[in-house]
């Protein structure tokens with residue numbers, strides 16, 4: 001179906017491309033499209049990344065992983081770095097408060113999991129995490145206040161790996177300290193090949209609106225690709241972030257919670273040409289039957305979303321085992337049922353449910369009634 005915006009896009013090429021969906025070059029890494037799944041602590045594990053990938057995300061990021069914990073040989077941190085089936089290219093995100101932990105961290109990774117060393121395509125440095133424990137260690141958003149240290153860490157990371165290095169910034173510490181331009185320059189000077197900006201300060205956390213004008217400003221000044229992050233929830237906001245800021249690509253975090261098919265809708269709306277339709281790649285064998293697009297036998301909303309939720313349960317059990325999956329899935333499942341009539345009651349039942357088997361029963365019960373639930377207008381899921 002042609003997009004309502006295709007005439008606009010054809011007449012207004014962005015960054016020299018005739019479509020809003022186009023490849024991105026970050027150093028030696030070429031990614032075939034510019035819609036990414038963001039790093040999201042507690043959410044972007046292998047199961048969720050694989051679903052988003054299969055729905056159309058061109059690049060996926062692990063959640064932030066502590067280099068200091070990796071250097072200590074933490075099994076939990078090592079497992080966060082692992083790839084899902086078919087997840088290439090992919091990025092790992094790390095955080096560190098000093099360059100000294102980088103070498104021991106790589107050594108430990110090499111010793112423990114030789115294959116992991118080659119098993120990713122980009123290393124991203126977190127410079128935005130607002131959590132006090134992380135900031136106190138000099139990592140995350142603390143780096144927004146210290147461009148010299150940021151620069152040293154990026155330089156050490158770049159030297160330690162032949163993969164391209166990128167950074168993910170906030171706008172600054174607070175309204176009195178807006179430092180993203182300085183931080184971006186420091187990072188690029190030391191070898192960063194791509195910059196993501198989430199234009200909120202550390203003080204803002206995730207509240208208020210992301211200030212996209214800062215992404216525009218950074219794009220105007222940057223020599224490397226700029227990825228915009230913040231408040232993309234549907235194809236229209238994806239289109240606006242790309243066109244209003246001129247950024248090279250976008251990253252989605254909260255908008256994909258309970259809705260990996262958002263990637264498919266964005267791709268199909270922004271680039272309606274048949275040869276670039278989403279859902280073509282990354283289907284693997286393990287854990288599910290492979291394809292994770294909506295079952296064509298189940299039409300409409302929320303049925304397609306709920307069928308993905310059922311696959312999410314299978315994948316989480318496959319990657320994490322029943323017990324851990326039971327814990328990790330609750331927040332995801334609450335997001336999948338958001339917006340459906342009676343969501344609060346279903347959420348309550350999911351929260352109290354014993355584990356994956358019971359989750360499945362509850363979702364099947366909702367699906368049995370799904371045909372009675374009206375579809376939302378195109379482009380809206382909530």
Ligand SMILES: Cc1cc2nc3c(=O)[nH]c(=O)nc-3n(C[C@H](O)[C@H](O)[C@H](O)COP(=O)(O)O)c2cc1C
Pocket residue numbers: 038039040041042063064093126127128129168198206229230231232251252253254255
């Ligand atoms: C629960 C949660 C966890 C997050 N974890 C990370 C993280 O590990 N690394 C990171 O760079 N950003 C993290 N972020 C920030 C997101 O990647 C993203 O920049 C931000 O949420 C704005 O995008 P959105 O409006 O699409 O959610 C997190 C955000 C949320 C809500």
